[in-house]
Amino acid sequence: MTLRIDETLCHGHGRCYDLAPELFGEDEEGYSTFTELTKDGEVPPEYAAKARLAAENCPESAITFKEE
Amino acid sequence: MTVDDRFTQDHRDLRVDPDDVVRSEVITGPVEDWTTDFSHTEPEYAERAPEIWDDLRGRCPVAHTERFGGAWLPTRYEDVAAIAYDTDRFTSRAIIASNFRPPKTTAPIGGSPPISSDPPFHHDARKLLLPAFTKTKTAKLEDATRAFCHGLIDDFGDREVVDAAAEYAQHIPIRVIADMLGFPPEDGPEFTRFVKNTLEGINDDHDDREVQSDDLFDYIFEQIRDHVANPRDDLTTHLINAELYGQKLEPMHVAGTMVLLLIAGIDTTWSAIGASLWHLAQTPSDRARLAAEPELMKTAMEEFLRAYAPVTMARLVKDDMEFAGVKMKADDWVLLPFPAANRDPEHFEQADEVIIDREVNRHAAFGLGIHRCVGSHLARMELKVALEVWMERIPEFTLACPEGVAWSTGQIRGPRALPLRLG
Numbered sequence: 001m002t003l004r005i006d007e008t009l010c011h012g013h014g015r016c017y018d019l020a021p022e023l024f025g026e027d028e029e030g031y032s033t034f035t036e037l038t039k040d041g042e043v044p045p046e047y048a049a050k051a052r053l054a055a056e057n058c059p060e061s062a063i064t065f066k067e068e
Numbered sequence: 069m070t071v072d073d074r075f076t077q078d079h080r081d082l083r084v085d086p087d088d089v090v091r092s093e094v095i096t097g098p099v100e101d102w103t104t105d106f107s108h109t110e111p112e113y114a115e116r117a118p119e120i121w122d123d124l125r126g127r128c129p130v131a132h133t134e135r136f137g138g139a140w141l142p143t144r145y146e147d148v149a150a151i152a153y154d155t156d157r158f159t160s161r162a163i164i165a166s167n168f169r170p171p172k173t174t175a176p177i178g179g180s181p182p183i184s185s186d187p188p189f190h191h192d193a194r195k196l197l198l199p200a201f202t203k204t205k206t207a208k209l210e211d212a213t214r215a216f217c218h219g220l221i222d223d224f225g226d227r228e229v230v231d232a233a234a235e236y237a238q239h240i241p242i243r244v245i246a247d248m249l250g251f252p253p254e255d256g257p258e259f260t261r262f263v264k265n266t267l268e269g270i271n272d273d274h275d276d277r278e279v280q281s282d283d284l285f286d287y288i289f290e291q292i293r294d295h296v297a298n299p300r301d302d303l304t305t306h307l308i309n310a311e312l313y314g315q316k317l318e319p320m321h322v323a324g325t326m327v328l329l330l331i332a333g334i335d336t337t338w339s340a341i342g343a344s345l346w347h348l349a350q351t352p353s354d355r356a357r358l359a360a361e362p363e364l365m366k367t368a369m370e371e372f373l374r375a376y377a378p379v380t381m382a383r384l385v386k387d388d389m390e391f392a393g394v395k396m397k398a399d400d401w402v403l404l405p406f407p408a409a410n411r412d413p414e415h416f417e418q419a420d421e422v423i424i425d426r427e428v429n430r431h432a433a434f435g436l437g438i439h440r441c442v443g444s445h446l447a448r449m450e451l452k453v454a455l456e457v458w459m460e461r462i463p464e465f466t467l468a469c470p471e472g473v474a475w476s477t478g479q480i481r482g483p484r485a486l487p488l489r490l491g
């Protein structure tokens with residue numbers, strides 16, 4: 001299960017790190033980053049629902065989550 | 069005492085020459101036809117804007133008016149988003165539609181960076197603010213905000229009816245932004261006047277508008293000079309010291325950004341808190357559910373932000389062109405009603421219903437694209453704390469008299485009078 005943040009689309013709304021702080025963090029300007037858990041762009045299966053929730057709530061549709 | 073030459077002049081010598089501002093005729097009075105003569109400054113719009121958007125979306129998705137020297141009102145999510153993303157064809161050099169158009173030479177900086185700025189300058193001006201407004205930074209203000217909210221409710225004493233807009237919602241963002249800018253907290257009533265003049269005085273006489281703006285800039289320059297003499301750890305000192313391209317900021321950049329933070333931070337959040345309480349006062353099932361499941365507040369709050377989004381922005385059309393089937397002319401206003409976009413059934417299921425546990429909620433209350441509200445994390449903190457404290461202290465409340473509720477006109481929508489019966 002892979003996760004991607006499109007940096008050209010992310011404008012720092014922070015819905016992702018609000019809803020799924022395990023999977024997303026904020027840099028010092030509020031843009032989305034990966035966390036220790038997701039640093040390779042991989043999502044542990046038990047976090048699939050959270051990853052989906054974050055992707056579905058990003059106002060800029062900047063997050064892509066692929067569930068194989 | 070330190071002197072900074074940038075701020076010793078009178079701001080009247082630094083501002084845009086009033087002779088260069090293009091003025092249009094002030095047209096007021098009831099709207100005949102919302103598709104050809106809309107006006108967001110008439111009482112009817114305050115009373116029933118959501119119905120007007122729904123009606124227009126169905127039969128005339130980009131409405132027009134000759135008022136304000138010519139303006140457009142899109143109501144579909146798709147069109148609002150397309151305009152927000154299209155900074156090539158729409159400029160932010162003015163973002164409050166009125167009968168004044170600042171000269172083209174003010175772009176790409178505009179009077180209140182970064183909201184009035186276009187790329188590429190916009191990004192650099194915005195970067196100066198972002199670090200102070202992250203979720204982590206604004207979370208540090210939570211405890212003080214919570215204590216302040218409790219104090220406001222303590223002040224209700226044992227009264228049965230209070231005006232939640234004027235006595236609660238309004239004071240919270242005023243206190244928070246005054247602290248961040250380092251302004252005297254007792255100046256709150258003055259901020260209310262500045263906000264009202266800027267946002268609701270859209271159709272006031274030209275000369276009155278000028279006096280109002282001078283009044284605001286007099287105040288800001290006074291604060292800047294005080295901070296130059298006595299630097300502090302706050303946003304005003306930060307902006308005075310900030311540099312862009314190896315130089316300190318232009319004096320009107322510093323002042324314009326301060327005006328932006330003051331105006332953008334107050335009316336908006338005040339409206340969001342008030343509208344949420346208005347909804348809860350009339351919806352006992354949602355009230356009961358939030359009292360029983362306080363952890364639902366974050367999800368509920370996003371739904372209030374969607375359904376009662378307070379902020380409509382504006383743009384000016386750069387050159388004559390066609391957009392969404394209409395012919396727009398250079399310097400036409402285009403309103404960006406994010407609240408109308410948020411109620412588009414093409415984009416949201418059950419768009420006209422308030423569903424406090426709505427899980428998927430890709431709303432645009434804080435805008436879309438490069439101008440995403442810098443204060444969104446701060447506003448969310450304030451709204452959450454304000455509603456949590458209210459629900460904890462006053463779980464039962466109803467509208468004291470529905471006719472007593474008054475909504476604002478103009479681009480920021482929220483209750484300005486909200487009499488609630490407590491208990």
Ligand code: HEM
Nearest residue numbers: 182183332333336337340379381434435439441442443447
């Ligand atoms: C519920 C409360 C609020 C709402 C709904 C809101 C909404 C918005 C919207 C829609 C924009 C986009 C403007 C555009 O596209 O032209 C915006 C921009 C902005 N807001 Fe807010 N706002 C709120 C509270 C605040 C607060 C508390 C602050 C800070 C004190 C703030 C500061 C700003 C700034 C600085 C911008 C300009 C960003 C830029 O142009 O890059 N806002 N806001």
Ligand code: SF4
Nearest residue numbers: 010011013014016058
């Ligand atoms: S929700 Fe979307 S836009 Fe916001 S920080 Fe996350 S990725 Fe960026």
